[in-house]
Amino acid sequence: MAGKLFYLMGSSGAGKDSLLKLCLDRLxxxxxxxxxxYITRLPEHEGENHIWLPAGEFRKRRALGLFAMHWSANGYHYGIGCEIDLWLARGHHVLVNGSRAFLAQAQERYGAVLIPVLVKVAPDQLRRRLIDRGRETPDEVENRVARSARFAAGILPGTATVDNSGELEQAYRQLADLLDLPADALAENALSERAANES
Structure with a gap:
């Protein structure tokens, strides 16, 4: 049985990277x-754990058909490797950090296999996170908050939502419910992680 592709979307500051890192640890x-x-942007110390590619190498891989999905945003190129198609065919669920702007193309390629998931954050909480990280000007912060609200208001029917306005653990549990994982397995993974951190 083929797996499902969980396509996570959300504004910068929604906590998608933190949520996916927790999934790597727990699952x-x-x-x-x-x-x-694969991104043509150098990794940051506390940012996403992506694979950096020079622009020329990215273009070569794109021309060779090595990306299942690819898009451009904010002056950078982003790609998801075609290995995910093999993972799906073997029955594994796959989580991807997707682009809101690329959703229609992704749905056209994967159809019912793709489950769109919006990671949402309350506007005040999103504003606070963006201010705390200090990357954007005040105007840029407000633009991001407004854009996030517009996108959330216009999501299509069938889009699942994960509310990451509070504790990350709560958002993780919501995502785990979408993945339909057994509660005892989740508890076991959480205990294993806790034991590893204490050792």
Missing amino acids: QNQPVLVAHR
């Missing part, structure tokens, strides 16, 4: 894989 014994992204 090691489950048939769920987190796809890394």
